[in-house]
Amino acid sequence: MWEPTIRSGYFHSRVKVADERDATGKWLVPVEFGDPDGVWERIQIATASRRFVAVKRSAPRLDDILGHHLVCVYSESSREEDVRSVLGRLREIGVKGSLTYKTDLATVEGRDDKLWTSEQIEAPRSDPNHSFGL
Numbered sequence: 001m002w003e004p005t006i007r008s009g010y011f012h013s014r015v016k017v018a019d020e021r022d023a024t025g026k027w028l029v030p031v032e033f034g035d036p037d038g039v040w041e042r043i044q045i046a047t048a049s050r051r052f053v054a055v056k057r058s059a060p061r062l063d064d065i066l067g068h069h070l071v072c073v074y075s076e077s078s079r080e081e082d083v084r085s086v087l088g089r090l091r092e093i094g095v096k097g098s099l100t101y102k103t104d105l106a107t108v109e110g111r112d113d114k115l116w117t118s119e120q121i122e123a124p125r126s127d128p129n130h131s132f133g134l
Contacts, residue, residue: 001062002072008047011054011074015105021079025103025115026072027086029095031057033068042093043071051089078103084121 005011014024031039040057047055054074063069075086083101090099101116 001059003057003059005054005056006044006047007054008050008052011076013074013104014077015103015108017105020103020105020115021077023078023103023105024074024076025078025083025101025106026074027083027090027118028100028102028114029071029073029090030066030097031069031071033063035069037094039095040069040071043073043090043095046089046093051093052086075101078115080116080121083116087118087121 011024014022017023029039029043031037035041043052043055046052052073053076056072058066058070073086073090075082077083078101087099087101097118099118100114101118101121102112102114106113106115
């Protein structure tokens, strides 16, 4: 139900980990049919420029189920600093709105739970030792 993954270099999903935060994962970016804002094109260009390690887009069969395209923008790990960095780059290229982050381990295990939301990552942090997620 997915188009082929586009990689900026070597990227392999990592799910055999002791701590789920060490697994790779992805920001889930909904994109309207017809992509009127050019989100997918900007993400592809940023990936070709090595701003993202890997991306993929939903195929028509999944699009029909969802009612929109879905783009996965991958992170090397699901630790807050890596997740925050990828979200920051998404924002820099103009991706707006509320996003969710899911680990590849959750995907492999068939879980729909999300580890992060963009609101959690972008919220001001008053306590530097506080983290969201797991």
